[in-house]
Amino acid sequence: MIIHKPSISSAKQSNVVFSRSCTVLLLCCISIKLSLSFSIVPSSLNSLNLHGYFTFEKNEFAARDFGNQFHSLPLAVLHPKKVSDIASTIRHVWQMGPTSGLTVAARGHGHSLQGQAQAPQGIVVNMESLTGQEMQIHNDGVSPYVDVSSGELWINILHECLKYGLAPKSWTDYLHLTVGGTLSNAGISGQAFRHGPQISNVRQLEVVTGKGEVVVCSEEKNADLFHGVLGGLGQFGIITRARISLETAPKMVKWIRVLYSDFSTFVRDQEHLISSEKTFDYVEGLVIVNKTGLINNWRSSFNPQDPEQASRFVSDGKTLFCLELTKNFDPDEDTDTDKEIERLLSELSYIESTLFVTEVTYVEFLDRVHAAEMKLRSKGLWDLPHPWLNLLVPRTNIHTFAEGIFGNILTDTNNGPVLVYPVNKSKWDNRTSFVTPGGEEEGEDIFYLVAFLPAAVPSGGGGGGNGSLQNLLNLNKRILNFCETEKLGVKQYLPYYTTQEEWRAHYGPRRWEALVQRKSAYDPLAILAPGQRIFQKSISVL
Numbered sequence: 001m002i003i004h005k006p007s008i009s010s011a012k013q014s015n016v017v018f019s020r021s022c023t024v025l026l027l028c029c030i031s032i033k034l035s036l037s038f039s040i041v042p043s044s045l046n047s048l049n050l051h052g053y054f055t056f057e058k059n060e061f062a063a064r065d066f067g068n069q070f071h072s073l074p075l076a077v078l079h080p081k082k083v084s085d086i087a088s089t090i091r092h093v094w095q096m097g098p099t100s101g102l103t104v105a106a107r108g109h110g111h112s113l114q115g116q117a118q119a120p121q122g123i124v125v126n127m128e129s130l131t132g133q134e135m136q137i138h139n140d141g142v143s144p145y146v147d148v149s150s151g152e153l154w155i156n157i158l159h160e161c162l163k164y165g166l167a168p169k170s171w172t173d174y175l176h177l178t179v180g181g182t183l184s185n186a187g188i189s190g191q192a193f194r195h196g197p198q199i200s201n202v203r204q205l206e207v208v209t210g211k212g213e214v215v216v217c218s219e220e221k222n223a224d225l226f227h228g229v230l231g232g233l234g235q236f237g238i239i240t241r242a243r244i245s246l247e248t249a250p251k252m253v254k255w256i257r258v259l260y261s262d263f264s265t266f267v268r269d270q271e272h273l274i275s276s277e278k279t280f281d282y283v284e285g286l287v288i289v290n291k292t293g294l295i296n297n298w299r300s301s302f303n304p305q306d307p308e309q310a311s312r313f314v315s316d317g318k319t320l321f322c323l324e325l326t327k328n329f330d331p332d333e334d335t336d337t338d339k340e341i342e343r344l345l346s347e348l349s350y351i352e353s354t355l356f357v358t359e360v361t362y363v364e365f366l367d368r369v370h371a372a373e374m375k376l377r378s379k380g381l382w383d384l385p386h387p388w389l390n391l392l393v394p395r396t397n398i399h400t401f402a403e404g405i406f407g408n409i410l411t412d413t414n415n416g417p418v419l420v421y422p423v424n425k426s427k428w429d430n431r432t433s434f435v436t437p438g439g440e441e442e443g444e445d446i447f448y449l450v451a452f453l454p455a456a457v458p459s460g461g462g463g464g465g466n467g468s469l470q471n472l473l474n475l476n477k478r479i480l481n482f483c484e485t486e487k488l489g490v491k492q493y494l495p496y497y498t499t500q501e502e503w504r505a506h507y508g509p510r511r512w513e514a515l516v517q518r519k520s521a522y523d524p525l526a527i528l529a530p531g532q533r534i535f536q537k538s539i540s541v542l
Ligand SMILES: Cc1cc2nc3c(=O)[nH]c(=O)nc-3n(C[C@H](O)[C@H](O)[C@H](O)COP(=O)(O)OP(=O)(O)OC[C@H]3O[C@@H](n4cnc5c(N)ncnc54)[C@H](O)[C@@H]3O)c2cc1C
Pocket: 065, 066, 105, 106, 107, 108, 109, 110, 111, 112, 113, 116, 117, 118, 127, 150, 151, 171, 172, 173, 174, 177, 178, 179, 180, 181, 182, 184, 185, 186, 187, 188, 189, 233, 234, 237, 238, 239, 240, 369, 494, 529, 531, 532
C-alpha cells in the first residue's frame, strides 16, 4: 500500500512535505498517475453503469469560464442523466483511493471567475444535463416552494413559477446562472436586505457527498451538511436538487435611479431604506467615477422615461453615486403606487434634478443584465477576461474604504460597473459556510457588498489605456492592499486565494476549524471542487 499524506493540507505544503520525504514514492506515483490518466481511468469510467455518459474529447468548454483567465482541461466530462450517475462516479473515484489524484468538479453554467468549476486532469460534471427533470411547484397558499434540479438556470425557474403566479424571493443580478452555482456561494442582490441571500431561502437540498452517498438534508435533517453546503464553495458535496421558497409573483416594477455627489449622504439614504418597515423592494447602488456617457453606458437595460434629461449628466472628472431602487406593483389593484413612491423618495436627499424613472415587467427587471449581455455579445465584448473583485466591507469602515478607493485608487469606471449596497447581517445564517465581515461579537448588523465588475479589453483601449487585463489586475491588487494596510476587515465574496494561509485568514480560526471538520466528514479525500484551491487531494505531479 502506498502511504499518503492527509488530504487536508495546501498544495504548497503537500509538495514540500512530499519532496522532502518521499522521493522514491514520487517516481512511483508519476507512473501510477500517468497510466491512470491515459488508459485505466477512461476504461474504468466507461465500465460504470450509467444513464448518462462520459466524454473524453471535445471537453474544451469545461476548461473555460466567465473570468476567462484560467483554462484547465479535465480528463473526462460526465453528462449525467440521473443523480445516481453522479453518485456512481464519485463512489468510483472514492474507491480508487487517495493516490489516483483524480478530482471531481460540478460545473453549473461555468460563470466562475478563476477556474473554480474546473478540474485539472479530473472529472467535470456537466450539471446542466440533469435539467431534464421536472420542476415541481407546491402551493399550500401559505409557504409555497419549488423543487428543482441544481443544474437549472434561475431564469428557467422564474418562467416556470410564473405560470402559477409565483416566484423565488431572492435573486442575483443575472439569472443565467445555475441554482447549484449560486447556492455554493450565496446569491446576493438588491432583495437580500429583506429576504437574505439565496442561501437563506432554501428549505431542503439533495447532495452527493465526496464518498458518493446521496443525502437529503435540511434544518431538521442532516443539518450540518445542509448548512455546510450552503456557501460551501462545492467543498462538501454536489448539490443535485434544491427546494426553494416562493412568494406571489409581482407583476410590474417601477425602476428608479437617483444621483448623489456625496458618499455619506448616499449611504445614509441606503441604510435608511434597508432599515425601514415600509420601503422599496430592491435597493442597490453604483459608483460612477470620471465617466463619459453616464446613462448610456450603464450596464443594464435601464431606459429612463426622460432620456434627454438623463443624458445631460456626465461625471467627467467627478465621482457620483447612483441609488437604484424598485417598487413592485400590480396595475390592476394598486392605485396609489406613485403616491407611495413619492413619499419614500421625499425622505431621501439625492440631487433634486436627478430622478429617473421607468416601468417594466417583473421579468424584464430581473433579466435586465441579459439584455445588456445580448448587446455586448453582438459587439464581441462578452467573452473577454473578467478580473472581477467582490468585497464585503463592514459598515464601520465603509467611509474609509470609499475615501481611499473611489476617485483615488479607482480613477474611472469606464471598464465596467462598480456596485455598492448594504445588507443586514441578521438575514444571514451563521451556521452556513458563508463568511460575513466584521466580528459577530461586535453586534454590527450591516455590511456592504462592493463589486468591481470590469471587462479587460485586448489592446488596453477603453478607459484611456488602463483597461488591459494586467492593469485591471494591478488595480485589484492595490484595492486589496489598501484594505489590508488600513485593516478594514474586508472579506472577499466569490473568494480567490492561492495559499492556504489566505484561506485560513479568510475564514478565521474558528470557522477554519469548522470547515476542516466538515471536509473530513463529507469529503475526506478532498475529491470535490479542486478549482477552489482550498484543499489538495494528493500530489499533483503534472
Ligand atoms: C454576469 C454575472 C453576474 C453575476 N451577478 C451576481 C450577483 O448579482 N450576485 C451574486 O451573488 N453572484 C453573481 N454572480 C456570480 C455567480 O453567482 C457565481 O459566479 C456562480 O458560481 C455562477 O454560477 P454557475 O452556475 O455558473 O457556477 P459555476 O461557475 O459552474 O460553479 C461555481 C462553483 O460552484 C461549484 N458548483 C457548481 N454547481 C454545483 C453544485 N450543483 N453543487 C455543488 N457545487 C457546485 C463549482 O464546482 C464551482 O466551484 C454573477 C456572475 C456573472 C458571470
